[in-house]
């Protein structure tokens with residue numbers, strides 16, 4: 001993938017996945033939403049039928065939408081036909097690129113099964129990404145979509161993306177003094193800290 | 207959308223070439239049924255060459271749009287699903303027919319092999335080629351228009367007006383050129399072609415204004431809420447995931463001020479419609495041999511502006527994701 005002027009004034013390049021940031025609400029009650037955006041591997045991908053060469057295709061066996069770089073003529077029509085703007089022309093090879101769902105990893109049977117996942121899913125330190133078969137109702141992803149209210153982006157266009165997003169979850173935590181202090185700790189002689197009951201986790205943990 | 211000059215020239219040049227072919231055959235048809243005076247073979251041969259040159263010019267311009275022009279032949283593969291593929295097939299087909307039409311006229315292979323309508327409508331090879339050419343011309347207009355009109359989330363384009371505009375504006379431009387060509391040769395078809403050019407221009411004015419009106423009040427179905435799936439009125443993008451520009455900011459934005467857009471719109475509304483019509487009428491009144499040429503040239507420049515505006519006015523929903531570089 002192209003990386004042009006990486007250290008100069010106007011760096012640009014081709015990305016499979018862009019992590020965008022949005023601010024929701026108005027100050028002071030705002031929330032920051034980080035929003036990773038890549039090809040959603042639509043069930044009904046509008047980008048595929050428009051391709052004049054057949055370079056854009058959807059795999060029959062697993063539904064992954066791919067570009068055959070040897071056939072692509074770089075006409076960019078498929079990028080116009082994707083409402084999500086996830087296809088990017090490679091400015092050096094002059095062909096269309098987009099997220100492949102790490103097709104070479106997920107279909108590689110020499111890898112242990114647990115590693116047959118897209119690199120981003122394996123790399124994510126907080127496990128924010130799930131990977132699985134959305135057609136299998138018992139898969140981890142289907143259960144998450146069903147039980148946690150997973151939704152599709154721009155449902156108005158009927159693209160039926162395979163990738164879903166899970167609603168944000170807010171974690172509320174109430175910490176009492178007893179949670180922080182082990183009152184029956186035999187090693188504790190006495191607690192010399194004065195607590196006011198307004199401490200946060202950061203003040204009392206180390 | 208970003209108005210790419212390759213596509214602007216492609217669509218305006220082939221539009222004029224298609225229109226000119228329609229004009230030539232209309233002239234032939236009218237002279238066959240003796241409504242206008244017959245023209246020498248050279249009139250059709252040179253006219254076809256001119257039409258062919260415009261089609262070739264458009265095709266050449268289209269290559270500048272491709273990242274990998276050396277593989278362009280592959281684009282004929284998916285004609286079952288892709289309008290772009292259909293255009294790629296129909297354009298060379300039309301070139302072939304225009305070429306043959308010109309050659310048959312030039313070689314004088316115009317002996318009628320059947321006479322229809324009680325001896326009033328002799329059918330020769332050029333007539334058959336001409337009829338085929340008309341069908342292919344229309345197919346090409348429809349294919350070109352559908353490339354844009356079939357993308358449903360480009361709502362400004364997703365309308366029958368898009369196809370009507372391509373048909374009428376291309377036809378107008380071609381008949382203007384035919385009038386200019388006749389004026390240059392000094393034959394008596396200037397008024398005939400000019401009249402049809404004015405009619406096509408007026409039809410184009412109707413459909414183009416209708417699409418402009420439609421687009422000013424268009425309600426976009428996608429918004430930031432559906433784009434990121436968060437139901438809140440106050441969403442602001444803080445970062446689009448990179449610190450400079452990208453394919454997404456280059457291909458889908460015109461990067462011009464609203465004033466520039468307005469200026470271009472006024473410019474094409476003036477240059478495509480009233481000015482050429484006035485020039486044709488004036489040329490008719492003054493029997494001027496040069497004014498029709500000016501009329502064609504002015505309208506062509508106007509059509510370049512029209513096509514530029516056509517691209518610029520379309521708002522792609524992906525732009526919702528690219529509001530803020532930081």
Ligand code: SF4
Nearest residue numbers: 039040042045047082
């Ligand atoms: S997200 Fe865009 S590129 Fe990916 S399958 Fe859907 S329409 Fe095609």
Ligand code: SF4
Nearest residue numbers: 051072073075076078
């Ligand atoms: S850019 Fe490549 S993949 Fe996209 S439509 Fe054109 S040929 Fe097909």
